Amino acid sequence: MDIEEVKRRAGPREFSPKDDMPEEYRKAATRMIQFHANSEIMGAYLERPFIREAPSLDRKLACSAKVQDEIGHGQLLYRAAESLGMKSRDQMLDELAEGKGKFLNCFHYPMSDWVETPMIAFFVDGAAMRRQATLKRTSWEPYAHAMDKVCFEEGFHVKHGEAILHELMTGSKAEQEATQEAFEEWWPRIIQFFGPTNDKSTHHGFASEVGLKQMGNDELRNAFLNAYIPKAEKYGLEIPDEPRIRKNDDGTYEVVEEDLDWDEFFTIAKNDYEGSIQQIDGRKAAQDAVEWVREVMDEHEQRAMGASKQQAAD
Amino acid sequence: MAAKESLPAPGELSDDQREAVEHLLYRLADDEFVAAERYTEWQVRSPTLESDLALANIAQDELGHARLWYDLLEDFEYTESELVWERDADEWRHSTLVEQPFETGDWADVILRTYLYDQAEYIRLEALEDSTYPRIRDRITKIIQEEDYHREHAENWMARLAEEKDGLERLQGALDDLFPYALTLFAPTDETVEDRIDDLGLRSKSLDVMREEWLDVVVPYLEDLGLDVGDAELPEQYDVHHSEFELPADVGRDRSHTDAWFDLQEEFTNTYRELDRHEANRIMKDPDEA
Numbered sequence: 001m002d003i004e005e006v007k008r009r010a011g012p013r014e015f016s017p018k019d020d021m022p023e024e025y026r027k028a029a030t031r032m033i034q035f036h037a038n039s040e041i042m043g044a045y046l047e048r049p050f051i052r053e054a055p056s057l058d059r060k061l062a063c064s065a066k067v068q069d070e071i072g073h074g075q076l077l078y079r080a081a082e083s084l085g086m087k088s089r090d091q092m093l094d095e096l097a098e099g100k101g102k103f104l105n106c107f108h109y110p111m112s113d114w115v116e117t118p119m120i121a122f123f124v125d126g127a128a129m130r131r132q133a134t135l136k137r138t139s140w141e142p143y144a145h146a147m148d149k150v151c152f153e154e155g156f157h158v159k160h161g162e163a164i165l166h167e168l169m170t171g172s173k174a175e176q177e178a179t180q181e182a183f184e185e186w187w188p189r190i191i192q193f194f195g196p197t198n199d200k201s202t203h204h205g206f207a208s209e210v211g212l213k214q215m216g217n218d219e220l221r222n223a224f225l226n227a228y229i230p231k232a233e234k235y236g237l238e239i240p241d242e243p244r245i246r247k248n249d250d251g252t253y254e255v256v257e258e259d260l261d262w263d264e265f266f267t268i269a270k271n272d273y274e275g276s277i278q279q280i281d282g283r284k285a286a287q288d289a290v291e292w293v294r295e296v297m298d299e300h301e302q303r304a305m306g307a308s309k310q311q312a313a314d
Numbered sequence: 315m316a317a318k319e320s321l322p323a324p325g326e327l328s329d330d331q332r333e334a335v336e337h338l339l340y341r342l343a344d345d346e347f348v349a350a351e352r353y354t355e356w357q358v359r360s361p362t363l364e365s366d367l368a369l370a371n372i373a374q375d376e377l378g379h380a381r382l383w384y385d386l387l388e389d390f391e392y393t394e395s396e397l398v399w400e401r402d403a404d405e406w407r408h409s410t411l412v413e414q415p416f417e418t419g420d421w422a423d424v425i426l427r428t429y430l431y432d433q434a435e436y437i438r439l440e441a442l443e444d445s446t447y448p449r450i451r452d453r454i455t456k457i458i459q460e461e462d463y464h465r466e467h468a469e470n471w472m473a474r475l476a477e478e479k480d481g482l483e484r485l486q487g488a489l490d491d492l493f494p495y496a497l498t499l500f501a502p503t504d505e506t507v508e509d510r511i512d513d514l515g516l517r518s519k520s521l522d523v524m525r526e527e528w529l530d531v532v533v534p535y536l537e538d539l540g541l542d543v544g545d546a547e548l549p550e551q552y553d554v555h556h557s558e559f560e561l562p563a564d565v566g567r568d569r570s571h572t573d574a575w576f577d578l579q580e581e582f583t584n585t586y587r588e589l590d591r592h593e594a595n596r597i598m599k600d601p602d603e604a
Binding site for chain 1 (some may be wrong): 347351354357358359360361362363364366367370371373374377378380381384394398399418419421474475477478480481484581582584585586588589590591594595596597598
């Protein structure tokens with residue numbers, strides 16, 4: 001199939017491994033899904049310490065289940081990415097360990113306190129859910145299919161994050177203040193989650209034309225702000241003065257882009273930020289420590305295969 | 315043996331009965347909670363995405379069981395805060411096996427630990443199936459089903475690791491470290507109270523009998539894999555005890571613990587203390603309604 005035909009046919013769940021897709025499409029789709037899968041893994045990496053920090057039994061269970069879900073999403077998404085025939089899962093996991101794999105900006109910042117957990121589990125996951133909901137209509141069918149399960153589970157995560165936020169904002173004055181402080185620190189990062197405006201985004205055009213991307217950065221950010229500014233205010237959080245957010249007459253929001261630190265954003269996008277290096281290397285060290293297990297399993301598999309060949313020869 | 319009569323409802327127990335039930339429940343609940351707390355360390359740190367998911371499953375099962383057992387202690391007017399978040403570290407009764415820290419990357423440790431623990435867990439759950447305390451009896455079936463999966467998971471990994479030289483060596487290292495601690499699973503909290511637990515029929519097998527059963531299962535299994543269990547000699551019958559095994563200095567059941575436990579307890583109560591909480595929020599259905 002040539003690119004023109006892809007563009008002509010591009011619709012929800014239109015293409016699958018049965019189709020002969022041009023390399024340009026397969027590359028773009030792999031880049032997008034790999035980014036998504038990496039983000040699931042790095043999000044789980046960021047949140048894992050808070051299983052231990054959880055201040056109740058039920059919450060501990062929920063935190064463990066959430067981290068497990070994110071790893072499960074990573075597993076599903078790597079499979080969807082593999083189905084494009086460009087890279088194997090091992091290759092993508094290696095790239096992530098080596099700092100070549102890209103992932104969401106918010107997961108590059110270290111997180112140290114419990115009051116920060118709803119910033120991820122409520123706001124970032126809420127933002128992610130907006131985007132993921134549109135991806136149920138992406139043109140690569142295995143990706144759309146993975147989104148069915150991912151979106152279903154993300155719904156629980158956002159509720160979990162919202163409940164933690166509610167607990168904190170109805171708790172002691174100190175809890176409320178610490179939560180507001182965390183919110184102010186995370187708010188600009190959360191707004192940057194959607195990336196720069198459409199005309200500055202390098203990959204937007206092609207991905208939209210071939211139906212991989214269903215909605216632009218601006219539209220998604222708008223939808224998120226429309227839903228989450230009232231929610232933040234409902235729980236008693238004050239929206240920081242910067243970045244300036246203007247409400248238009250038609251009910252949409254406009255963020256004054258120059259109020260956001262785009263140098264930091266693009267440093268993060270290259271994995272060059274201080275936090276990026278910390279998160280990537282931390283995860284790599286954890287993976288290196290169990291490399292011996294994967295080697296033992298490889299040996300085992302090879303020997304088992306050798307033995308069955310021997311048997312067949314007998 | 316004739317079936318013993320069931321004990322009355324939680325509020326109607328005599329002091330002696332209540333003390334026996336409490337000791338039994340603390341053994342169960344604390345083991346499960348602390349084991350799970352350690353297992354969660356493997357989340358996002360396991361060798362493959364699949365093993366990560368499996369370990370997380372096991373941790374959540376154990377945490378769920380802990381919740382079921384603590385819930386029965388709440389029948390005695392304790393709150394979750396008193397039981398978990400505000401209880402002094404030197405009041406806990408879990409075996410020192412489950413509090414041991416993991417060395418980074420020591421996958422052989424977690425696999426062997428789940429094996430040793432879950433075999434013991436299965437034996438003790440079976441001994442509770444006919445408990446004279448109905449609230450315990452009613453919760454066994456669900457728990458025992460989940461334990462089947464845990465044992466299968468551990469045995470699959472053990473078999474594969476043991477067939478390769480590096481894997482076998484690492485399993486042996488873990489076994490040397492963990493075996494003495496595993497024996498504390500069967501140590502008494504208090505001799506008198508443990509005897510009373512048996513006399514009241516709260517469980518159908520004594521700690522000594524369960525220990526012999528456990529040794530009968532795990533020692534031949536480990537030796538078949540090519541592991542050396544040290545002084546293990548199989549008993550010809552259950553009244554031959556393995557007295558030559560030495561328990562470590564801290565057994566846990568009597569509330570003596572290793573240093574690692576105090577660090578762990580400090581860590582998992584950190585947020586609760588930092589936020590100056592006085593209660594633990596429930597977000598799920600009460601186990602009685604679920």
